[in-house]
Amino acid sequence: MISIKNLDQLYGGTQILWGLDLDIEPGSITCIMGRNGVGKTTLLKTIMGLLPTSNGEITMNGVTLNKQSAEKRAYSGIGYVPQGRDIFPMLTVEENLRIGLPVLNKKSKNKTNDIPEKIFELFPVLKDMLHRRGGDLSGGQQQQLAIGRALVLDPSVLILDEPNEGIQPNIVKQIGDVILKLNAEEGLTVILIEQKLGFARRVGKEFRLMEKGRIVAADRMDKLNDNLIKQYLAV
Numbered sequence: 001m002i003s004i005k006n007l008d009q010l011y012g013g014t015q016i017l018w019g020l021d022l023d024i025e026p027g028s029i030t031c032i033m034g035r036n037g038v039g040k041t042t043l044l045k046t047i048m049g050l051l052p053t054s055n056g057e058i059t060m061n062g063v064t065l066n067k068q069s070a071e072k073r074a075y076s077g078i079g080y081v082p083q084g085r086d087i088f089p090m091l092t093v094e095e096n097l098r099i100g101l102p103v104l105n106k107k108s109k110n111k112t113n114d115i116p117e118k119i120f121e122l123f124p125v126l127k128d129m130l131h132r133r134g135g136d137l138s139g140g141q142q143q144q145l146a147i148g149r150a151l152v153l154d155p156s157v158l159i160l161d162e163p164n165e166g167i168q169p170n171i172v173k174q175i176g177d178v179i180l181k182l183n184a185e186e187g188l189t190v191i192l193i194e195q196k197l198g199f200a201r202r203v204g205k206e207f208r209l210m211e212k213g214r215i216v217a218a219d220r221m222d223k224l225n226d227n228l229i230k231q232y233l234a235v
C-alpha cells in the first residue's frame, strides 16, 4: 500500500536518509525502531509531506505522493500524530477535535457537524473533558486527544511518532489497545516509531530497524531477536 523507493532526505547540506526503501502492507502494524538520531522522525515527516521529497519515490496504492501537500495526503487517508502531540493548547478538546471535520466532510457523502461518537468510545476521557482547554490536560490525555484528532479524519493509515514518550503505563496500555482494536476491526494500517520494546512487541506485527538513515533489518515482530536488539537498539 505504501511503498518508498530510494528515498534521500537532506536538511540543508546534511544528508539524513540514504536511498531508503520501505514497503508497508495494508492492515499491518509496523514499528520503526532505531537509536536516537538515525532519521526515524525525518522519515515519517517525509511520508506525511511535511518535508519535501529530495530524491526517490513515495507511493500509496500506486499513486505517487511526492508532489502532494501534507493536507492532500491527509485527505487521501493518512493520519499523523506528531512527536510532542502538537495539540492546540488554547483551544478546547472539542475545538481540537473539530479541526478534522472539514476533511471528513470532504471525504464522505454524509456531512456532519458532530465529532464521530467512535472517538469518545475509544477515548472516553475526551468526552469528560470536552470543554477543557487542550493545554490543561495531562500529557497522556493530550496524547489521546492528538490520536483522537487524527482519527476524526477516518484515515486508512495512521502514523504515530513515539506516542508513548513520557506517558504513564495505564495510558500507554490504553493507546496500545486502541491501535490493536482499530487494526483488528477496521483493518487500519499503522506505522509508528516506538522505542519501548515491550510495547513494540505487544502491538507491532512488523519491525523495521534503522541505522544511519537506512533500513537495516525488516521482518515480522516475532523475529526481533537479541542480536538485532544489541546491534541496533541497545545504547
Ligand SMILES: Nc1ncnc2c1ncn2[C@@H]1O[C@H](COP(=O)(O)OP(=O)(O)OP(=O)(O)O)[C@@H](O)[C@H]1O
Binding pocket: 011, 016, 034, 035, 036, 037, 038, 039, 040, 041, 042, 043
Ligand atoms: N530541522 C532540522 N534541521 C537540521 N537537522 C535536523 C533537523 N531535524 C532533525 N535533524 C537532524 O537529523 C538527524 C535525524 O533526526 P530525526 O529526528 O529524524 O531522528 P530520530 O531517529 O527520529 O531521532 P529521535 O529518536 O531522537 O527522535 C539528527 O541528526 C537530527 O539532529
